[in-house]
Amino acid sequence: MVDHQSADHELMKRLRPVQSIEEVAYPTSRQQTSWSLDDLPRTVAFNLHQGSTVTSMDFHPALHTLLLVGSNNGDITLWELMSRERLVSKPFKIWDMTKCTLQFQATIGKDTPVSVSRVTWSQDGSFVGVAFTKHLIHLYVYTGPNDLRQHLEVDAHNGAVNDLAFAHPNKQLCVVTCGDDKIIKVWDLTGRKLYNFEGHDAPVYSICPHYKENIQFIFSTATDGKIKAWLYDNMGSRVDYDAPGQSCTTMLYSADGSRLFSCGTSKEGDSYLVEWNESEGAIKRTYSGLRKKSAGVVQFDTTQNHFLAVGEDSQIKFWDMDNNNVMTTIDAEGGLPSLPRLRFNKEGNLLAVTTADNGLKILVNAAGVKTLKAIESTTSFEGLRPPIESTAIKASGSASVTNANAVNCKVERSSPARSTPIILGVDHLSRSFDKLRSVEDAVDKPKPWLLTEIQDPIQCRLVTMPDTTDTSSKVVRLLYTNSGAGILALGSNGVQKLWKWGRNDQNPSGKATASVAPLLWQPNSGLLMANDISGVNLEEAIPCIALSKNDSYVMSACGGKVSLFNMMTFKVILYLHVKLIFKKLGFYFYGSP
Incomplete structure (x- = not known):
């Protein structure tokens, strides 16, 4: 043969x-140990x-x-x-x-669609x-x-x-x-x-x-x-x-x-x-x-x-x-x-x-x-x-201009977004996020956390995140991805870094584990998720990061600007300029596009 x-x-x-380091760059579907027709x-x-x-x-x-x-x-x-x-x-x-x-010009005029x-x-x-x-x-x-x-x-x-x-x-x-x-x-x-x-x-x-x-x-x-x-x-x-x-x-x-x-x-x-x-x-x-x-x-x-x-x-x-x-x-x-x-x-x-x-x-x-x-x-x-x-x-550069077989062998293997333009504003954005959060809560209420008191050092594990880029920045926020297969960190310099665990013989589930080191992930473009911190006093900045439910987007703030990133490409798809007004009971976001 x-x-x-x-x-x-x-x-x-x-x-x-076998899975190479580069292949980790492509997010895969959710992993689970049991399957049924309901999936x-x-x-x-x-x-x-x-x-x-x-x-x-x-x-x-x-x-x-x-x-x-x-x-x-x-x-x-x-x-x-x-x-x-x-x-x-x-x-x-x-x-x-x-x-x-x-040849094509001669055939295009024929009746065949x-x-x-x-x-x-x-x-x-x-x-x-x-x-x-x-x-x-x-x-x-x-x-x-x-x-x-x-x-x-x-x-x-x-x-x-x-x-x-x-x-x-x-x-x-x-x-x-x-x-x-x-x-x-x-x-x-x-x-x-x-x-x-x-x-x-x-x-x-x-x-x-x-x-x-x-x-x-x-x-x-x-x-x-x-x-x-x-x-x-x-x-x-x-x-x-x-x-x-x-x-x-x-x-x-x-x-x-x-x-x-x-x-x-x-x-x-x-x-x-x-x-x-x-x-x-x-x-x-x-x-x-x-x-x-x-x-x-x-x-x-x-x-x-x-x-x-x-x-x-x-x-x-x-x-x-x-x-x-x-x-x-x-x-x-x-x-x-x-x-x-x-x-x-x-x-x-x-x-x-x-x-x-x-x-x-x-x-x-x-x-x-x-x-x-x-x-x-x-x-x-x-x-x-x-x-x-x-x-x-x-x-x-700029965009360009504008068979004889018994079986019909024509190939098939095989999207995206909304048409209406929207004027951006913090109030509108926050309402949209509130709606999304309330809908997610109503659809999929999480189970209560079962807290366990740590009484012995053996209950803790240490894993070192490999990083070949700038290591001078201090991590100011850290969270797991919703899939449990990665960790997202926000540095004091406004740069987010993502470490992901890949599936292999040592970690067949592909989930976060201390027994296997994760890999620092970047798309092929080499882009970093970096907030615009120009003119920001980092001493007074309130850093925060959040992931969308499906891990497709990262929202980050490290100063006076909120950034929304696409997790597939690390491209920023939205900058929102805001001011922070501090009160005794908290602070408020407001601003304009």
């Missing part, structure tokens, strides 16, 4: 499933009408109720699930025909990538609630662009594409082609960029069932696998990057869902329960590092990753197409699935119900967010 040289075998040995989003919360057949979906990586949707008519739409509002809708159009190849084959968010949520069934890809910059700005248009492939993904070779944000021309290409954010991978003998159906132990690589799959792996060196494919049944397949890693899965359908209509052993290049587990003679390629997704879901036979089928047999099957109250497409949000508490009437359904578990109720009852955080300039725009 495997045809590669010894050097290639060594490469795959190096891709063994799966199986209850239909509501339906959305897209107006055209949904061909691809992707949730925003940090804003978990924001969904990006691509359609058969070429439209892309941004949905806010908390209010069921269509925030942005972009119909297909060519931004600059003069930059397109003559241009559809979306793939929509996806960049890892930090600042970019949206769109691949189309004719030649083109579009990149948008997401800068605020309902603002998708045209950034880049590339005539990327001869024929359909079947898949698109973001990657970080050499710590540079890039776009990886593949198409009917049998080629994989890598582009920078200015539209310059960096790599051109050739070697497939059939149209390339999907791509899966990943990295392990500082090795950046791309898995690719073709419609003839071939799977290849590429390094960013223009030296050709490193491995050559056969997908089970030589099926047209997609590949996905679990959220923590430790497990690799594929799902697809052969020309004969037989479908396969498997887990791979990367170090051996062999199938580790085959999941049972998929029907025979499918009329197209089945699609799948993973969530919570524990579950797999497949859309098939007008149903959704769920598996425990560690069990070959189907856990449960649901029809989501009916109305699903024969091969529904589906996508989990990053928390795993919402599941979007396509319907036969040109729409989609949103399914929830208990945590998803609380999420939607809590957010519906308060002003959205993102409604408070002003548009911000993307770091990628700064790096790349």
Whole structure:
């Protein structure tokens, strides 16, 4: 099954499933020791009408109720699930025909419509990538609630662009594409082609960029069932696998990057869902329960590092990753197409699935119900967010201009915020936070603390937080993250630092423990969460930090300005200038934007 040289075998040995320091940078879903069907989003919360057949979906990586949707008519739409509002809708159009190849200009006038084959968010949520069934890809910059700005248009492939993904070779944000021309290409954010991978003998159906132990690589799959792996060196494919049944397949890693899965359908209509052993290049587990003679390629997704879901036979089928047999099957109250497409949000508490009437359904578990109720009852955080300039725009300059097979092999794998501008003020902000806090308290009342008196030093543990940055600053505030997997500290210099525990053999739960040292975490951008303390007398400043319930945001004050940070990127998304007036019984915040 495997045809590669010894050097290639060594490469795959190096891709063994262990967690590297860099991989800790990507937050993973919640960890827990026991699982049940209640953890799966199986209850239909509501339906959305897209107006055209949904061909691809992707949730925003940090804003978990924001969904990006691509359609058969070429439209892309941004949905806010908390209010069921269509925030942005972009119909297909060519931004600059003069930059397109003559071949594309000759085909675009034909009657065949241009559809979306793939929509996806960049890892930090600042970019949206769109691949189309004719030649083109579009990149948008997401800068605020309902603002998708045209950034880049590339005539990327001869024929359909079947898949698109973001990657970080050499710590540079890039776009990886593949198409009917049998080629994989890598582009920078200015539209310059960096790599051109050739070697497939059939149209390339999907791509899966990943990295392990500082090795950046791309898995690719073709419609003839071939799977290849590429390094960013223009030296050709490193491995050559056969997908089970030589099926047209997609590949996905679990959220923590430790497990690799594929799902697809052969020309004969037989479908396969498997887990791979990367170090051996062999199938580790085959999941049972998929029907025979499918009329197209089945699609799948993973969530919570524990579950797999497949859309098939007008149903959704769920598996425990560690069990070959189907856990449960649901029809989501009916109305699903024969091969529904589906996508989990990053928390795993919402599941979007396509319907036969040109729409989609949103399914929830208990945590998803609380999420939607809590957010519906308060002003959205993102409604408070002003548009911000993307770091990628700064790096790349100003925005650019504006098969013969029996099975139809068109790719799908699969968000975000509020449109109404809001005038900022402390009173409004504090009311919003009070609402959010009261709703959270009503929805999920915490259990009373059981206090234990410390009577012996053996009850205390000491753990040293590693830090290679400035150590002269004194810690003035310290708190656990809500997930219990990290510690956030505010320094006297106004800089926040975050230490996180990763899952490994010594700490399988990934929670805070004194037996394993945590890792100082920063996003790939190298940004720090730093308050603006210009003109502040730190002797009189009252330092404080607070985390949102889902650990997505940090609010911090170290002086006369309140800062709101995005925990995924460490970017400040709100500065609020305030004054502190001290009274005998306390102090008050007031100010203006």
